[in-house]
Amino acid sequence: MQSSLNHTIELPVRFNEADPLGIVWHGHYVRYFEDGREAFGHAYGLSYLDIYHQGYSVPVVKLQCDYKKSLRYGDTILIETVFTPSVAAKLVFHYKVYNAATREIVATGSTLQVFMDLKRNELQLINPTFFEVWKKKYHFDV
Amino acid sequence: MQSSLNHTIELPVRFNEADPLGIVWHGHYVRYFEDGREAFGHAYGLSYLDIYHQGYSVPVVKLQCDYKKSLRYGDTILIETVFTPSVAAKLVFHYKVYNAATREIVATGSTLQVFMDLKRNELQLINPTFFEVWKKKYHFDV
Amino acid sequence: MQSSLNHTIELPVRFNEADPLGIVWHGHYVRYFEDGREAFGHAYGLSYLDIYHQGYSVPVVKLQCDYKKSLRYGDTILIETVFTPSVAAKLVFHYKVYNAATREIVATGSTLQVFMDLKRNELQLINPTFFEVWKKKYHFDV
Amino acid sequence: MQSSLNHTIELPVRFNEADPLGIVWHGHYVRYFEDGREAFGHAYGLSYLDIYHQGYSVPVVKLQCDYKKSLRYGDTILIETVFTPSVAAKLVFHYKVYNAATREIVATGSTLQVFMDLKRNELQLINPTFFEVWKKKYHFDV
Numbered sequence: 001m002q003s004s005l006n007h008t009i010e011l012p013v014r015f016n017e018a019d020p021l022g023i024v025w026h027g028h029y030v031r032y033f034e035d036g037r038e039a040f041g042h043a044y045g046l047s048y049l050d051i052y053h054q055g056y057s058v059p060v061v062k063l064q065c066d067y068k069k070s071l072r073y074g075d076t077i078l079i080e081t082v083f084t085p086s087v088a089a090k091l092v093f094h095y096k097v098y099n100a101a102t103r104e105i106v107a108t109g110s111t112l113q114v115f116m117d118l119k120r121n122e123l124q125l126i127n128p129t130f131f132e133v134w135k136k137k138y139h140f141d142v
Numbered sequence: 143m144q145s146s147l148n149h150t151i152e153l154p155v156r157f158n159e160a161d162p163l164g165i166v167w168h169g170h171y172v173r174y175f176e177d178g179r180e181a182f183g184h185a186y187g188l189s190y191l192d193i194y195h196q197g198y199s200v201p202v203v204k205l206q207c208d209y210k211k212s213l214r215y216g217d218t219i220l221i222e223t224v225f226t227p228s229v230a231a232k233l234v235f236h237y238k239v240y241n242a243a244t245r246e247i248v249a250t251g252s253t254l255q256v257f258m259d260l261k262r263n264e265l266q267l268i269n270p271t272f273f274e275v276w277k278k279k280y281h282f283d284v
Numbered sequence: 285m286q287s288s289l290n291h292t293i294e295l296p297v298r299f300n301e302a303d304p305l306g307i308v309w310h311g312h313y314v315r316y317f318e319d320g321r322e323a324f325g326h327a328y329g330l331s332y333l334d335i336y337h338q339g340y341s342v343p344v345v346k347l348q349c350d351y352k353k354s355l356r357y358g359d360t361i362l363i364e365t366v367f368t369p370s371v372a373a374k375l376v377f378h379y380k381v382y383n384a385a386t387r388e389i390v391a392t393g394s395t396l397q398v399f400m401d402l403k404r405n406e407l408q409l410i411n412p413t414f415f416e417v418w419k420k421k422y423h424f425d426v
Numbered sequence: 427m428q429s430s431l432n433h434t435i436e437l438p439v440r441f442n443e444a445d446p447l448g449i450v451w452h453g454h455y456v457r458y459f460e461d462g463r464e465a466f467g468h469a470y471g472l473s474y475l476d477i478y479h480q481g482y483s484v485p486v487v488k489l490q491c492d493y494k495k496s497l498r499y500g501d502t503i504l505i506e507t508v509f510t511p512s513v514a515a516k517l518v519f520h521y522k523v524y525n526a527a528t529r530e531i532v533a534t535g536s537t538l539q540v541f542m543d544l545k546r547n548e549l550q551l552i553n554p555t556f557f558e559v560w561k562k563k564y565h566f567d568v
Contacts, residue, residue, distance in 0.1 A: 012464075014457075014460070014461070014464070015161065015162070015167075015460065015464065015474050016161060016167045016169060016457060016460060018161060018162040019157065019158060019160060019161070019162070020157070020160040020161070020162070020164045020214075020215055021341055021343075022162045023343070025157075025158045026314065026343070026344040026347060027158060027311065027314035027315055027318070030310065030311035030314055031311055031440075031442060034311070034440070034441065034442060035440070038438075038440070038441065048441050048499070049499070049500050057305055059305075059307070059310070059351065059354070060310040060351060061350065061351045061352075062348075062349070062350050062351070063310060063347075063348065063349045063351075064346075064347065064348040064349075065346070065347045065348075066345065066346050067343065067344060067345045067346070067347075068345075070343070072162075073162055073474070073475070074475050154322075156315075156318070156319070156322070157318065157322065157332050158315060158318060163483055163485075165485070168456065168485070168486040168489060169453065169456035169457055169460070172452065172453035172456055173298075173300060173453055176298070176299065176300060176453070177298070180296075180298070180299065190299050190357070191357070191358050199447055201447075201449070201452070201493065201496070202452040202493060203492065203493045203494075204490075204491070204492050204493070205452060205489075205490065205491045205493075206488075206489065206490040206491075207488070207489045207490075208487065208488050209485065209486060209487045209488070209489075210487075212485070215332070215333070216333050299445065299446070299451075300445060300451045300453060302445060302446040303441065303442060303444060303445070303446070304441070304444040304445070304446065304448045304498075304499055306446045309441075309442045311442060356446075357446055
């Protein structure tokens, strides 16, 4: 049995992501998280498009981020995305952003997503079948 | 007969729009132009939504921008949007971005948009009727 | 004695803020919060530039957001920013984003900022004098 | 003698780059160009940071983009960046954005950058020495 699933990507900090203080503007971390989540999705068959083709969208309903260190233009970052299973019909991801050079943790965060049934345009209260199958495939027991 | 139609809005430069050199990143001017164009659209009944309700979208197919001066966080800008009529089935806008305090021109630019028929999902080669009516209303002779 | 200080602004949802599902991408709310915070700052003399001129920057070290409803292009929003005093050397803001037409709450959130001494380039552990003065001016007792 | 220098990168289209019509918002191409330019700079020693360490910044003073096709979330793009030498003290880049799957050209564009002397904070009217050396290294004759 598995308790979590991880995926890590490497990204450069873009010039246009740093602010007048020379550090990455805090709002850009939301994109870093989504970049990590989507890379996870492509690695494990759980991208937005995979989910969309099953008839669902997965809007983010809760987001949090703790900023520990600054990032500067020219830095390279690692984004580690961790899927933690949950009994409820939701997707929980945790993120760790590292400075690739120093291996220091720059930020941590999490997102909570729910399933929207695209045909009925309403919240899906129980786990969609495709997601149950997906969790089984990766040996999660909830 | 009218040869052009103008609309001007005032906007603050946001902290998150300035880059590590302290000046507004050049890519944000595309949003300034769209802000100006949409404000024009709301003033004269030619916003994206107005056009959408007529069955069209108006994708930008050409964009240019000349940067003359820098903008800094804390500056206030004026965006002047000018509609110039054209015989062809297209929308041409010119923009002037001013520093509100000094009245200096900070940037000039233009966009060219075409009409896409949303139902047929194809390029509209002749002027849509609603747009002919709109141009008449504002006394343009083309 | 005052227990909090409020400021509300009205903003249109921009076309470029909505995603392929037609709703505002969740990352843009971080900018909405900053827009609200800066408008608060301009109203009460606590903007980034005001603080900068006192020798400090105020990086965001914690952010959270709860998404309740969707926003679409064409919607108008109200952003209510609430300052709540704290004994520690930090800035705490809470945000409520409303759909202006329906008055429904679309999202709530908060940010925590610390003071960085710009000259010494280090975290300021006790409240800067200017901030003590500011809090007195608005009758906060902490 | 060399007449131009090329570099191509591959990038995924991000979910948050597509607009309510499902296609990439036109303003994001400015970032694509900068991504291409910076990757070119890293490949050939002409990145923003390389130039900065020589005492210069290179603000964009002119930008143009022609949009030929649409990009959708899920597409992969190729960005080809071409440096073309010029006698004057400026940087000229041309860009081609391709849909990686179809090899169709999605957009073309160009940017013009000038050299700002960071110490004197003024426009550099003749080619900086480091840039003359750089051009010689790559066998450009202007």
